[in-house]
Amino acid sequence: MVNDEVLRTHLQELRRGTVVVASLLALRAPDYGYALLQRLTGHGFPVDANTLYPLLRRLEEQGLLTSEWNTEESRPRKFYRTSTDGETVLARLLDDLAAVQTSVTGLIEGVDR
Amino acid sequence: MTTLTDRYLAATLRAVPAPRREEIATELRAAIADMVDDRVGGGQDPTTAEREVLTELGHPERLAARYADRRLQLIGPAYYLIWQRLLRRLLTVIPGVVGVVAGVAQATVGDNPGGAIGSGITAAFQTAVQIAFWVTLSFAILERTNASLDLPEWNVDQLPEAPVERDIRLPDTCASVAMILLTLAFLPWQHFRSWARDSDDTRIPLLDPALWTSWLPVLAAVLVASVALELVKYRTGRWTWPLVGANALLDLAFAVPLIWLVLTDRLLNPDLVARFDWLRDGGLDVASRVTVVVIVAVTLWDLVDSALKARRSATRTDA
Numbered sequence: 001m002v003n004d005e006v007l008r009t010h011l012q013e014l015r016r017g018t019v020v021v022a023s024l025l026a027l028r029a030p031d032y033g034y035a036l037l038q039r040l041t042g043h044g045f046p047v048d049a050n051t052l053y054p055l056l057r058r059l060e061e062q063g064l065l066t067s068e069w070n071t072e073e074s075r076p077r078k079f080y081r082t083s084t085d086g087e088t089v090l091a092r093l094l095d096d097l098a099a100v101q102t103s104v105t106g107l108i109e110g111v112d113r
Numbered sequence: 114m115t116t117l118t119d120r121y122l123a124a125t126l127r128a129v130p131a132p133r134r135e136e137i138a139t140e141l142r143a144a145i146a147d148m149v150d151d152r153v154g155g156g157q158d159p160t161t162a163e164r165e166v167l168t169e170l171g172h173p174e175r176l177a178a179r180y181a182d183r184r185l186q187l188i189g190p191a192y193y194l195i196w197q198r199l200l201r202r203l204l205t206v207i208p209g210v211v212g213v214v215a216g217v218a219q220a221t222v223g224d225n226p227g228g229a230i231g232s233g234i235t236a237a238f239q240t241a242v243q244i245a246f247w248v249t250l251s252f253a254i255l256e257r258t259n260a261s262l263d264l265p266e267w268n269v270d271q272l273p274e275a276p277v278e279r280d281i282r283l284p285d286t287c288a289s290v291a292m293i294l295l296t297l298a299f300l301p302w303q304h305f306r307s308w309a310r311d312s313d314d315t316r317i318p319l320l321d322p323a324l325w326t327s328w329l330p331v332l333a334a335v336l337v338a339s340v341a342l343e344l345v346k347y348r349t350g351r352w353t354w355p356l357v358g359a360n361a362l363l364d365l366a367f368a369v370p371l372i373w374l375v376l377t378d379r380l381l382n383p384d385l386v387a388r389f390d391w392l393r394d395g396g397l398d399v400a401s402r403v404t405v406v407v408i409v410a411v412t413l414w415d416l417v418d419s420a421l422k423a424r425r426s427a428t429r430t431d432a
Contacts, residue, residue: 034143
């Protein structure tokens with residue numbers, strides 16, 4: 001019987017990097033923090049608010065996201081969008097993710113055969 | 114009126130670098146409002162919703178640390194090992210040395226032998242606390258400034274030698290050396306600080322003072338040689354046949370003269386025997402016999418023990 005705590009940490013480790021990929025992908029269409037969180041959750045990327053908001057700021061500082069304040073709505077919101085640099089990084093990350101998937105598949109087949 | 118959100122924002126922003134404070138504040142406030150609205154839309158009452166949202170965001174300082182990309186640890190993995198090693202090295206040597214120096218100073222310069230141990234322990238403890246504090250503080254600062262120490266990368270040449278299996282351990286050696294030194298110290302002690310006193314209250318040496326010009330120097334020399342043997346033994350790490358031989362030689366050089374002196378009634382001070390009636394009235398004979406038996410037993414045990422250990426270690430090396 002696998003310890004729940006052990007399973008939880010492994011899943012967390014596995015998911016950690018994918019939040020960045022998901023955010024860069026989702027922000028090809030500009031969005032603000034909470035709306036992005038809901039979209040990600042809807043697409044099967046549950047992420048904590050206290051992780052996502054600081055992450056968005058960090059990605060912006062790294063130049064992977066650009067931002068723009070929208071003051072037309074009821075409250076001022078900061079809209080993020082994936083930058084050109086962000087696209088470049090995203091492409092590499094997606095390649096790598098695909099490579100991981102391929103490797104895993106190969107390994108599964110190799111072992112099963 | 115300040116709301117919970119206001120208090121939460123204030124607590125978070127306090128720990129965020131000033132230039133970004135306002136922007137983060139506006140964004141975070143909007144995000145909180147969005148989250149609360151969402152819950153209220155789902156039929157929750159606003160106060161509960163606000164509480165739940167702030168609880169979900171968690172400890173303000175933790176959130177601030179995430180914004181500022183600050184580490185929530187005193188000393189992280191980059192410095193932990195070197196911090197630990199440095200601290201261990203310093204703590205194993207310096208407090209002990211300081212304690213001994215302070216104790217000796219108290220006993221000699223301070224002319225207070227009774228307080229020597231106490232002041233030694235106090236000084237050693239204070240030194241240890243100071244070392245631990247300053248070393249840890251330095252590394253905590255390094256951790257926060259992200260300073261690079263430019264330490265050489267670890268490489269395989271730094272691997273320590275595989276530990277040698279040793280039969281002779283440091284505590285045993287220390288105990289033996291201490292015993293020998295105490296025996297050595299007994300020789301002048303019994304002469305100058307004897308507990309036995311004459312009728313006019315002068316001290317009577319326990320051993321015959323005449324022996325100082327004959328056998329006592331020989332016994333003292335044997336004891337000094339025994340200390341040297343203990344050190345050689347420790348360096349070798351195990352009993353070897355030459356060591357067994359040297360040990361036997363020294364054992365006999367100590368035991369044989371001693372037994373002979375006891376049996377010929379020349380060990381104890383004649384004045385001491387004259388002073389105490391029970392010594393004269395047969396007590397001396399009994400004491401002599403017991404002493405001889407003890408000396409023979411201890412010497413034989415040491416000889417046999419060393420030989421057995423040497424044989425065991427020899428067979429193990431052959432295997």
